[in-house]
Amino acid sequence: MARDVQITFDCADPAALAAFWAEALDYRLQGPPAGFESWDQALDAMGVPPERRNDAAASIDPEGTGPRLFFQRVPEGKQAKNRAHLDVRAAPGLEGDARMAALEAAAERLVAHGATRLHRHEPALPLDGGHIVMADPEGNEFCLD
Structure with missing residues (x-):
């Protein structure tokens, strides 16, 4: 279990x-x-x-x-890059331009709620469909995947 x-x-x-x-x-x-x-x-x-x-x-x-x-x-602020992070599955089942457009829309929505956009990684098929690295309002990194 x-x-x-x-x-x-x-x-x-x-x-x-x-x-x-x-x-x-x-x-x-x-x-x-x-x-x-x-x-x-x-x-x-x-x-x-x-x-x-x-x-x-x-x-x-x-x-x-x-x-x-x-x-x-906690009293201390964030000190370094996360060793673990969340991947937010914002474009499940999508590929290519449709996938990246869905990720861009999700990034825009989350920036409006306090996130920071860090990097866009272009698709490098077949293994990587592309993703966007973001940070939450306190700087914790996560990916829109």
Whole structure:
């Protein structure tokens, strides 16, 4: 049996990064625990002070099949290139100009939500159909593939 996986990001602004990745992956922000109408209500009940309310956030797959993305605040900033990264499958089944056009449209949409475009890699068939390297609002690299 396969294990569930959660992907954890260290970051400066968990709420903002959770919202970005929810947009990038067609996920949604994780709602508050059962019995609470909002996170503020839940955090009030838990005694979490206002200055600690953005210590963590999560984005989840609305279908329940993809991994949960968890964002935790850390004091230090990003130090170097990611050793692991996410590939966002923005053009499945497409090839050539249609593939690159779909990747460009996805890149444009995510730049409007705070991403940075880093590099475009042209198709080098048969193994590489082309991709675009991006960075999320806190500089974590990912690929539109």
